[in-house]
Amino acid sequence: MNSITHLGGEHCVTGSCHLLQANGINILVDCGLAQGNDSKSRGHVPVMCTRFFEEWPIQPKHIDYLFLTHAHIDHTGRIPELIQNGFAGEIICSHPTKALLIPMLTDAMGFTDLSEKEIHQLSKKIDEFSWGFEYGHEFKLKKGITFKLGRAGHILGSAFIQFKISAQADAVTPLEDLESSDTYSIIFSGDLGNKKTPLLPDPDIPDPCDLLIMESTYGNRLHENRENRLERLHAALTRALADNGKIFIPAFSLGRTQEILFELDRLFSREEWQNRRIPVFVDSPLGLKITTLYTNLSSFWDKESRGLQQNGDHPFDFDHLYSVPSFKDHAALLDIPGPAIIIAGSGMCTGGRIIDHLISGLPEPQNDVFFVGYQVPGTPGHELSAMSHQPTNVYLQGRKVQIKAKIQQLTGYSAHADQQGLIDWVQSMPSKPGKIKLVHGDPKAQKELRDKLIKIGLNVIEP
Numbered sequence: 459m460n461s462i463t464h465l466g467g468e469h470c471v472t473g474s475c476h477l478l479q480a481n482g483i484n485i486l487v488d489c490g491l492a493q494g495n496d497s498k499s500r501g502h503v504p505v506m507c508t509r510f511f512e513e514w515p516i517q518p519k520h521i522d523y524l525f526l527t528h529a530h531i532d533h534t535g536r537i538p539e540l541i542q543n544g545f546a547g548e549i550i551c552s553h554p555t556k557a558l559l560i561p562m563l564t565d566a567m568g569f570t571d572l573s574e575k576e577i578h579q580l581s582k583k584i585d586e587f588s589w590g591f592e593y594g595h596e597f598k599l600k601k602g603i604t605f606k607l608g609r610a611g612h613i614l615g616s617a618f619i620q621f622k623i624s625a626q627a628d629a630v631t632p633l634e635d636l637e638s639s640d641t642y643s644i645i646f647s648g649d650l651g652n653k654k655t656p657l658l659p660d661p662d663i664p665d666p667c668d669l670l671i672m673e674s675t676y677g678n679r680l681h682e683n684r685e686n687r688l689e690r691l692h693a694a695l696t697r698a699l700a701d702n703g704k705i706f707i708p709a710f711s712l713g714r715t716q717e718i719l720f721e722l723d724r725l726f727s728r729e730e731w732q733n734r735r736i737p738v739f740v741d742s743p744l745g746l747k748i749t750t751l752y753t754n755l756s757s758f759w760d761k762e763s764r765g766l767q768q769n770g771d772h773p774f775d776f777d778h779l780y781s782v783p784s785f786k787d788h789a790a791l792l793d794i795p796g797p798a799i800i801i802a803g804s805g806m807c808t809g810g811r812i813i814d815h816l817i818s819g820l821p822e823p824q825n826d827v828f829f830v831g832y833q834v835p836g837t838p839g840h841e842l843s844a845m846s847h848q849p850t851n852v853y854l855q856g857r858k859v860q861i862k863a864k865i866q867q868l869t870g871y872s873a874h875a876d877q878q879g880l881i882d883w884v885q886s887m888p889s890k891p892g893k894i895k896l897v898h899g900d901p902k903a904q905k906e907l908r909d910k911l912i913k914i915g916l917n918v919i920e921p
């Protein structure tokens with residue numbers, strides 16, 4: 459019997475994992491780790507963000523293919539555990555995702571109890587199992603199933619995945635309660651980005667489909683104008699640097715770090731900034747590794763970035779940008795005076811080098827923290843970003859830290875489409891999808907988006 463089972467990230471934004479069983483083939487789409495409150499219980503209610511392997515309808519060893527929409531840990535983080543539990547199938551993703559996967563997972567495994575030898579062995583297996591594919595081409599899987607990757611505009615390598623399934627004589631039960639037909643198609647949106655994202659081509663227009671499984675992170679919100687975000691960044695930097703303080707930017711190593719560098723590069727190319735030469739430090743070994751990979755993957759950049767590069771201007775590198783690979787240099791960086799901009803992980807302040815900067819820098823009123831992305835409730839990043847303008851304290855790794863620094867949220871940098879972006883993407887399809895199932899969003903966001911989609915005549919499955 460053909461079916462789809464959501465094993466994670468159905469009504470929350472992390473831990474994405476969906477099982478598609480069709481024509482006797484078991485396909486997993488993403489295998490992500492739950493983060494923040496998604497990984498805890500709320501009061502007495504356990505959050506069913508991801509299911510334990512024991513609760514899965516099939517064992518990991520029976521999964522034939524694992525498709526990855528992109529290399530963020532909330533979509534890939536359980537792969538090592540999946541392999542330890544017997545998975546030995548093929549991992550299919552875009553070429554950039556294949557390149558980004560190993561460094562991302564190797565870094566993530568460093569925060570677990572795994573020994574160095576185990577990490578090395580698992581990384582080797584992930585490399586052996588995984589294959590990069592082109593965007594926009596249809597490839598045959600087996601038993602009448604084909605797949606095609608489309609650009610999702612979320613991070614480099616991000617893809618939405620379309621499966622076409624021909625009904626087989628031995629498995630004619632239609633998926634969900636889809637109309638019975640010879641071939642039906644399903645699209646998994648993965649994380650959908652925005653148009654005009656630095657470095658990335660805009661999301662592709664999806665083909666028509668019978669079932670669309672779509673993310674809904676910002677299903678109930680509209681982003682602030684993205685057009686003049688560079689002006690807002692200019693204003694925020696001018697304000698923050700007026701007293702020669704330091705600016706800390708907590709950032710994901712993958713995607714956000716390169717986006718910020720791109721924006722700073724654009725700004726610093728302007729005459730008014732050229733004499734100031736504010737030092738920018740990327741204090742993140744993983745961020746540096748990924749930034750180098752982003753450079754190597756320049757054939758996947760958008761036209762604007764490729765054009766800059768062809769004219770001799772690397773789009774996210776400038777001469778007062780410094781890397782901080784070693785821990786010794788990181789420790790020295792804590793004591794340098796401002797003005798300076800320090801980009802470090804983790805993006806939601808759950809760990810990493812940003813914590814040392816916050817512990818030493820938050821009590822100083824001349825410093826600033828810029829948040830540039832979604833902060834999952836339950837993370838220190840969420841707690842801090844909600845504190846804007848209110849001098850108080852925060853606990854970071856068990857230490858009470860006084861906050862005198864200013865905290866601001868920079869808008870216009872979300873890596874996810876907002877409500878209108880999601881609606882526009884669906885409406886860009888040549889014909890209405892047969893049905894839509896919303897995932898990857900909290901219930902409030904899903905309800906509001908569902909109401910909007912129904913209003914414009916779309917068929918949205920009940921949560």
Ligand SMILES: [Zn+2]
Binds near residue numbers: 528530533
């Ligand atoms: Zn993502």
